[in-house]
Amino acid sequence: MMDSIYLIISFILAILAILIELYVIYSILLSRFCKYPPAFPTFGTLRKKTLAEAEKILSQSSKNLKVVDLGCGAGGLLLPLAKKYPNHQFVGYDWDWFMVKWAGFRGRKLKNLKIIKQDISTVDVKEFDLLFSFLDTKALEIVHERIYKEISPSAILISPVFALPKTQAIKEIEAQSYGLPLKIYVYSKSRNNL
Numbered sequence: 001m002m003d004s005i006y007l008i009i010s011f012i013l014a015i016l017a018i019l020i021e022l023y024v025i026y027s028i029l030l031s032r033f034c035k036y037p038p039a040f041p042t043f044g045t046l047r048k049k050t051l052a053e054a055e056k057i058l059s060q061s062s063k064n065l066k067v068v069d070l071g072c073g074a075g076g077l078l079l080p081l082a083k084k085y086p087n088h089q090f091v092g093y094d095w096d097w098f099m100v101k102w103a104g105f106r107g108r109k110l111k112n113l114k115i116i117k118q119d120i121s122t123v124d125v126k127e128f129d130l131l132f133s134f135l136d137t138k139a140l141e142i143v144h145e146r147i148y149k150e151i152s153p154s155a156i157l158i159s160p161v162f163a164l165p166k167t168q169a170i171k172e173i174e175a176q177s178y179g180l181p182l183k184i185y186v187y188s189k190s191r192n193n194l
């Protein structure tokens with residue numbers, strides 16, 4: 001009896017290990033051999049403070065805002081905000097099929113949340129009031145070279161960990177997490193305080 005249970009558990013673990021390995025291969029190929037960032041969520045104090053910064057903007061606004069996460073992963077930033085602020089609209093873009101399905105499933109009951117499978121280099125960002133980008137490497141280049149130029153003058157971009165090159169942040173928030181000296185960078189073309 002015990003032998004059969006061990007056999008079944010080993011079989012399930014082996015299947016899980018194969019699935020994880022296949023996903024790692026998929027991620028490496030999708031990220032063009034790590035030229036683009038993988039699906040890695042915000043965490044700890046970094047996540048709490050990023051959400052708190054967004055909440056300040058969302059709770060103070062009298063108009064309904066459009067919020068986007070460029071590379072939304074599993075929706076770790078968008079889901080709690082969409083749940084708490086049903087009057088604002090939330091959109092997440094990611095090119096990882098599994099992340100899009102997972103985030104979409106987690107947010108299936110939220111009418112103000114859309115998760116779209118799309119390369120962020122083709123997203124029209126003019127309509128958004130608040131943007132998140134937890135991105136580095138080539139994806140940060142897209143944010144720096146195109147997206148930040150195209151956002152509306154009143155829009156706010158929150159970038160956990162990664163600073164835009166040669167661009168002055170209006171705010172830098174200390175967000176040390178698990179001993180790592182991290183910061184959150186907040187950008188706006190027209191505002192100089194928040």
Ligand SMILES: C[S@@+](CC[C@H](N)C(=O)[O-])C[C@H]1O[C@@H](n2cnc3c(N)ncnc32)[C@H](O)[C@@H]1O
Nearest residue numbers: 038039040041042071072073076094095119120
């Ligand atoms: C570091 S994760 C950020 C996850 C989420 N925003 C969060 O803060 O928890 C970066 C995500 O960006 C996605 N990504 C990277 N380059 C992309 C691109 N060019 N177009 C769309 N998604 C991209 C990855 O698939 C990954 O899920």
